[in-house]
Amino acid sequence: MINRRFSGYLFASPWIITFGFFWVYPLFYSLYLAFTDYRLMHHTYKWVGLQNFERLLADQSFLLALKNTFIFVFGTIPITTVISLILALLIEKNFKGRAIFRSGYFIPSITSMVVIALIFTNLYSRGGYLFLLSEMIGFSPPANGFLLSNKTALYSVMAMDIWMSVGYYMLLFLAGLKSIPKELYEAAEVAGAGFFRKLFSITLPLLKPVALYIIVINTIKSFQVFVEIFVMTKGKYGSTTAVYFIYESGLNRFDFGYASAAAYLLFVIIAAFSIAQFSLFRRRTVS
Amino acid sequence: MKKYKILTGLTLISLIAVFMLSCGGGSNQITLRWWHFWTDPVIKPVIDKMITDYEMANPGVKIEQTGLTWANGHEKIVIAFSSGTSPDIVELGSDWVAEFSYSGNLASITEAVKNDTAQFLGWTPGIYNDSIYAFPWILGTRVLFLNRDLLTQAGFDEKFIPYNWDDLKQACFAIHDLADDIYGFGSNAAEKHRLYKKVLPFFWALDGRIVSQNGKYAVFSSDKTYKALEYYKSLHDSCSIVDTQRRLEDAFLDGKIGVIISGDWLLKRIRNENRDINFFTTIIPGPEYPGKSFVGGEYLAVSKTSPHKDEAIKFIKYITSTENQLIFCKANYTANPSSREATRDEFFDNDPDLQVFIRQLELSRMTTPTPNWVYIEDIIETSIEEILFNEAPIAETIYEANARIQELIKDR
Numbered sequence: 055m056i057n058r059r060f061s062g063y064l065f066a067s068p069w070i071i072t073f074g075f076f077w078v079y080p081l082f083y084s085l086y087l088a089f090t091d092y093r094l095m096h097h098t099y100k101w102v103g104l105q106n107f108e109r110l111l112a113d114q115s116f117l118l119a120l121k122n123t124f125i126f127v128f129g130t131i132p133i134t135t136v137i138s139l140i141l142a143l144l145i146e147k148n149f150k151g152r153a154i155f156r157s158g159y160f161i162p163s164i165t166s167m168v169v170i171a172l173i174f175t176n177l178y179s180r181g182g183y184l185f186l187l188s189e190m191i192g193f194s195p196p197a198n199g200f201l202l203s204n205k206t207a208l209y210s211v212m213a214m215d216i217w218m219s220v221g222y223y224m225l226l227f228l229a230g231l232k233s234i235p236k237e238l239y240e241a242a243e244v245a246g247a248g249f250f251r252k253l254f255s256i257t258l259p260l261l262k263p264v265a266l267y268i269i270v271i272n273t274i275k276s277f278q279v280f281v282e283i284f285v286m287t288k289g290k291y292g293s294t295t296a297v298y299f300i301y302e303s304g305l306n307r308f309d310f311g312y313a314s315a316a317a318y319l320l321f322v323i324i325a326a327f328s329i330a331q332f333s334l335f336r337r338r339t340v341s
Numbered sequence: 342m343k344k345y346k347i348l349t350g351l352t353l354i355s356l357i358a359v360f361m362l363s364c365g366g367g368s369n370q371i372t373l374r375w376w377h378f379w380t381d382p383v384i385k386p387v388i389d390k391m392i393t394d395y396e397m398a399n400p401g402v403k404i405e406q407t408g409l410t411w412a413n414g415h416e417k418i419v420i421a422f423s424s425g426t427s428p429d430i431v432e433l434g435s436d437w438v439a440e441f442s443y444s445g446n447l448a449s450i451t452e453a454v455k456n457d458t459a460q461f462l463g464w465t466p467g468i469y470n471d472s473i474y475a476f477p478w479i480l481g482t483r484v485l486f487l488n489r490d491l492l493t494q495a496g497f498d499e500k501f502i503p504y505n506w507d508d509l510k511q512a513c514f515a516i517h518d519l520a521d522d523i524y525g526f527g528s529n530a531a532e533k534h535r536l537y538k539k540v541l542p543f544f545w546a547l548d549g550r551i552v553s554q555n556g557k558y559a560v561f562s563s564d565k566t567y568k569a570l571e572y573y574k575s576l577h578d579s580c581s582i583v584d585t586q587r588r589l590e591d592a593f594l595d596g597k598i599g600v601i602i603s604g605d606w607l608l609k610r611i612r613n614e615n616r617d618i619n620f621f622t623t624i625i626p627g628p629e630y631p632g633k634s635f636v637g638g639e640y641l642a643v644s645k646t647s648p649h650k651d652e653a654i655k656f657i658k659y660i661t662s663t664e665n666q667l668i669f670c671k672a673n674y675t676a677n678p679s680s681r682e683a684t685r686d687e688f689f690d691n692d693p694d695l696q697v698f699i700r701q702l703e704l705s706r707m708t709t710p711t712p713n714w715v716y717i718e719d720i721i722e723t724s725i726e727e728i729l730f731n732e733a734p735i736a737e738t739i740y741e742a743n744a745r746i747q748e749l750i751k752d753r
Contacts, residue, residue: 094423095444115723180584198583202530204731290531291730307715308419 088315094308106315116316118292119299122208123320126295127276127327129212130219135268138220139261142227143253156228163222171285174214175201178286207291211282219275223268230264231257266335270328277324296320371649372403373656374428376418378639380408387672395659402652422446422644429647430657433475435466435638435707436714442474443712448643449474453654461661461679463638465707475640477679478661479669482636482705483538483602484697485509485626489619491516491523491599502623504630506543506572509600510580516599517580525580527589527601531726535586537718539602540725542634544569545706546627551717552709552750559750561721562743568628570728570735577729594618605675605698612674622697624704636705638679677702713749720745 063070088106092099110116145156162170177184178200188195196203200210234257242252280297287293289302296316304313379388385408392404407428409417415437421427422441433441441447449472458464458473467475485503492501495515503509513525529539549565552558577583582598593601594616602625611618626632641661643653659665666678667686676689676698684702689695708714724742727733 094419095441095446097445179588180582198530202583202730288533290533290726305416 084310084314085318087311088318090311092311092314094310099311102311106312107319109312110316110319115294116296116299119289119294119296122292122294123277123279123296125208126212126215126279127273129209130216130276131269131272134216134219134223134272135265137216138223138268139227139265141220141224142231143257145224145228146231156225159221159224161221162218163225165218167218167281168285170214170218171282174210175286178210201287202291204292207287207293211279211286211293214286215276215279215282219272223272226264226268227261230261234260262335266331270331273327273331274324277320277327369401370403371401371652372405373430373649373653374405374407375430375432375656376407376409376414376421376428377432378409378411378414379432380410384669384673387668391660391665391668395656399655402656404656425646427644427646429644429649429653431642431644432478433640433642435463435640436718438466438475438640438642439469439710439712439714441642442469442472446645447474448645448647448650450476450643450654450657453651454658457658460681462681462684462702463636463679463707466638466710467640467642469710469712475642476657476661478639478641478666480636480638480677480679480702481604482634482677482698482701483542483604484622484624484634484701486593486601486603486607486620486622487512488516488593488596488599489621490596491519494519495599502621503600503626505626505632506628509626510572510576513576513580513600522597524582524592524598525600526576526582527593527598528577528581528583528729529589530583530585531722531730532585533722534718536725537722538635538637540569540573541706541708542602542625542632543573543627545633545635546625550709551721551746552711556709556711557750559743559746561746562739566739567735570725570739574729574735593620605677605695608694608698609674622694624697624701631704634701634705636702636707638677638707711750716749717746720749 089101089103090099091102091105141159145152145159174184176182179185179202180197180199182199185195185199196206200206238256238260239252242256247255278297279295280301283289283293283295283298284301289295289298294302297320300313300316300320303309303316377388379385388406392406396403409432415434418427418431418433418437418441422444427446438447451473454473454476457476461477463477463480464473467473467477487503489499492512492515493499495512495518497512497515501508501512503512515525516523517525529536544566547565547569549563549569551561553560582589582592584592586603589598589601590603590607590610592598593603593607594611594614596618608622610616611620624631625634641657643650643657647653661679663678663680663682666680666683667688670676670678670683671688674695676692676695678684684699689699708718711717720742724733724738727738728735
């Protein structure tokens, strides 16, 4: 019996050791570092208490990064969720060529983020297709392209992110729609309910668990936005975000204590948001 | 069983023999580990040949090279020094030397190289607290590239060269007026590590400083900084196209931009791509002739923990010798030697563009070496971005930047 239990741990040990060394240990070690002035290459460091957090809250670059992250989260999530829901409702209908549309919307989600970001960098640049298109429709784009302007850089990255994400969330909504029993719609139709009545009384209430999942996942993902910024703007033109700030502090300036403090602050914010979202949805679902 | 024992015995004996042979054979052999950034297919064989020659002349020394890239080389070097696995010799960018010497990771080479200082250019970044920590190897400056055809179309005679700021401005404005898709000046976008290098020449030309000579005070907020930024902004706002360095160079080669600031890599590109462009180079002008430019460079340093410091310094002196620098420049078609004797070679005399770079090297300045440079650079770059792209008032912006730089200096 003991041997069986031991052999179980033995078989699981590669994962346990990897998890311990590469997840648990760095997690707690970085928490410790957040309270020190540790900088790579400086062979000594000391405990500084909350100094890194105080420095963060007075750092204009970090506050801008945090503000931009909130703009990103609140700007992309509602639009992404609504568009993906609309697309799911449209795609669910039985029409010719449905598979082509479904694949078309989903392809950006399985394409490399770096590749998409590079393509959009060209589309947004002066002379790029999106630049020319906006000129054609009478919208005057920034003189040097969308990504080289403080007014449009962050929003351009957000627009690309929405375009890229909707396909994946559409698929999740589609799965949710498929799980709604057809009898409910039939009964509603018999009772004389129209499209909107069915949408608001059956579809949306029953899609709540899927919507909660999408919003929570998208919130966490959006708070961690990095690759798009790294490839497209390098945080310039007022487009820096919290994770990009952490990257700059940690891997560019090697100020690990400071970067760890920023990372934990972001962790607290994401955790608070996730808890709030869960409790909000649960309360509404119960009521 | 007996057969098994014999087999085991033989294996053990052969293992011991191999171990003893390897110990005995290598007792006089020294391996110097050298990390550098020259991995491109044109230069790599040139460096390999230099190393082979060195190893033949020094039979007890073996050079083990590791190629780095500019994209992540700095990170790799920092991690190596932090984890105690640093190479004996490392190539460092000019901005990095102070950071590594301040943190106690480099060996002082003052005694070994003090007699060489007069023969080489660009020592400033290699010196920290009056000690020399890095030897200048390859320097890099920026000059003006001008499109002669566009100048002619704009009414300038064939011998026109902008000698001062007024000439430059006049030329840029005249070219800008030629057509809607022709631009006078190529102004850099907010690219990290690039934008400030294009603005500093105008600042250096006025003898401006970022930090006082003794390193104790921030002196960025001055009338010199104001005038330099005001001038650059006038070009930026009125006669420029703004884009990344690579795209500016593309547009210049396509004949769309009259004037850009660039390095000798553009000369190499024009030659390698066989571009048909009627251009010339000249030194970056100041308010009065001549102006100054920005110069950076690549330096060779010895790790403090290297057990072979003397051998490492000997190799550094070999690789940076006048002869090897000339071989390097000829193979790379660049004009960036740190050796004064190399700068006087006929290879540079015979090429008017390379000669401009050599002349500009003498009229260039480097940033003050400070361990906080990464932060100072960020402050300077951010303030330039605010002024150029966000219409921030110059005086207030440089005043605030100065205060932030002073805080950094005070912290150290």
